[in-house]
Amino acid sequence: xxxxxxxxxxxxxxxxxxxxxxxxxxxxxxxxxxxxxxxxxxxxxxxxxxxxxxxxxxxxxxxxxxxxxxxxxxxxxxx
Amino acid sequence: xxxxxxxxxxxxxxxxxxxxxxxxxxxxxxxxxxxxxxxxxxxxxxxxxxxxxxxxxxxxxxxxxxxxxxxxxxxxxxx
Numbered sequence: 001x002x003x004x005x006x007x008x009x010x011x012x013x014x015x016x017x018x019x020x021x022x023x024x025x026x027x028x029x030x031x032x033x034x035x036x037x038x039x040x041x042x043x044x045x046x047x048x049x050x051x052x053x054x055x056x057x058x059x060x061x062x063x064x065x066x067x068x069x070x071x072x073x074x075x076x077x078x079x
Numbered sequence: 080x081x082x083x084x085x086x087x088x089x090x091x092x093x094x095x096x097x098x099x100x101x102x103x104x105x106x107x108x109x110x111x112x113x114x115x116x117x118x119x120x121x122x123x124x125x126x127x128x129x130x131x132x133x134x135x136x137x138x139x140x141x142x143x144x145x146x147x148x149x150x151x152x153x154x155x156x157x158x
Contacts, residue, residue, distance in 0.1 A: 017147055020113060023106045029098045034132065034156040041131035045124055052120040053113065068096055077113040 022053065024073040030064060042071055054078035101132065103152040109143060121150055133157035 017023060026042065028035065035041060049055065057076040062069070096102060105121065107114065114120060128134065136155040141148070 017106055017108045019108045019111055021108070022111070022114065023104075025102075025104045027096055027102045029096045029100070032098055032101070034099060034158065035101065037131055041127060044127045044130075048120060048123045048127060051123075052116055079113070 020056075020077045020079055022049070022075045022077065024049070024075075026071040026073075028069050030067050030069050032069070046073065049073070049075055099135075099156045099158055101128070101154045101156065103128070103154075105150040105152075107148050109146050109148050111148070125152065128152070128154055 024045070026045075028038070032038075046058070046060075049058075053075060054077055055075055056078045059072075059074045059076075061072045061074075063072070064070075103124070105124070107117070111117075125137070125139075128137075132154060133156055134154055135157045138151075138153045138155075140151045140153075142151070143149075
C-alpha cells in the first residue's frame with residue numbers, strides 16, 4: 001500500500017465532500033522525467049471532466065512539496 | 080481549503096513517490112448524482128494516461144468509505 005493510498009484510508013472515514021463537488025489529485029515525483037508532456041496531459045484530463053460534468057466552477061492548484069509535485073483539481077458542478 | 084487539500088498539505092512534506100510512478104485519486108460524494116456516466120469518465124481518464132505515459136503496470140482500486148467514493152489509480156511507468 002502506497003502512502004497515497006494510506007493517507008486516504010486514514011482520512012476518508014471522517015471526510016466529507018459536498019454533493020456538488022468532485023476532486024482529483026495527481027501526484028508525481030518532482031524529478032520525474034517519464035512524462036515529458038505533463039502539462040498537456042493535465043489539460044486533457046480537465047477536458048475529459050468538462051465533457052462528462054456540467055462545471056459551474058473549477059479550481060486548479062499546483063503545489064511542490066518536498067519531492068512531490070501535486071496538482072489538485074476541485075470541480076463545482078451545476079445542480 | 081478543502082479536507083482533500085488539507086490532507087495532502089499534511090502528508091506531502093514527508094511523502095515520497097518513486098520516480099517511475101504517477102498517482103491519481105478521484106473523490107466524490109457517494110450520493111452524487113451529477114455524474115451519471117462516472118464509470119465511463121474514469122475509463123476515459125485512464126485512456127488519457129495511456130496516451131501520454133508508457134505504462135508498465137496499472138493498479139486501480141475503488142473504495143467506498145463513509146460518504147466518500149474514492150478511485151485510486153497507481154501507474155508504474157516504463158523507464
